[in-house]
Amino acid sequence: MPEPPQSQPDRETAGVIAPPxxxxxxxxxxxxxxxxxxxxxxxxxxxxxxxxxxxxxxGLAILIVLAAWLHFRRAGTPVEPWRTSTALVTxxxxxxxxxxxxxxxxxxxxxxxxxxxxxxxxxxxxxxxVLLHYGVIRxxxxxxxxxxxxxxxxxxxxxxxxx
Numbered sequence: 001m002p003e004p005p006q007s008q009p010d011r012e013t014a015g016v017i018a019p020p021x022x023x024x025x026x027x028x029x030x031x032x033x034x035x036x037x038x039x040x041x042x043x044x045x046x047x048x049x050x051x052x053x054x055x056x057x058x059g060l061a062i063l064i065v066l067a068a069w070l071h072f073r074r075a076g077t078p079v080e081p082w083r084t085s086t087a088l089v090t091x092x093x094x095x096x097x098x099x100x101x102x103x104x105x106x107x108x109x110x111x112x113x114x115x116x117x118x119x120x121x122x123x124x125x126x127x128x129x130v131l132l133h134y135g136v137i138r139x140x141x142x143x144x145x146x147x148x149x150x151x152x153x154x155x156x157x158x159x160x161x162x163x
Contacts, residue, residue: 053114
């Protein structure tokens with residue numbers, strides 16, 4: 001008896017290289033470890049402004065993640081990009097950014113780098129963004145276009161990737 005055809009995960013999900021929070025935490029840890037164990041490079045910014053900006057960025061990141069998460073929950077679709085999307089979310093915060101959760105993660109990453117006064121960690125943000133762009137976002141975009149077709153193409157034309 002022939003075996004049933006194997007499902008292709010990249011056809012049913014975005015096929016991201018790794019869970020985005022894991023990517024962020026890994027690169028953040030690498031940046032902090034490099035800064036504190038290999039080559040210490042402070043930002044050169046005074047404590048009070050660094051602290052204030054860090055608090056503001058953290059608060060903004062939390063608000064963005066909560067807004068994005070609530071919209072996904074209301075739409076009944078999973079937040080995790082490694083699961084099958086059941087709805088295209090285009091309203092609320094998704095009317096301003098196609099990737100508000102990743103934007104929030106970047107803001108929180110910067111908040112941590114500022115809080116610990118680590119220029120090296122900030123510099124690690126560049127490879128993180130490249131990895132996120134090619135390993136997650138571009139894969140998600142191809143998947144959403146396959147899954148939602150013209151509706152996603154229209155959304156992509158109306159709303160910027162980041163802000």
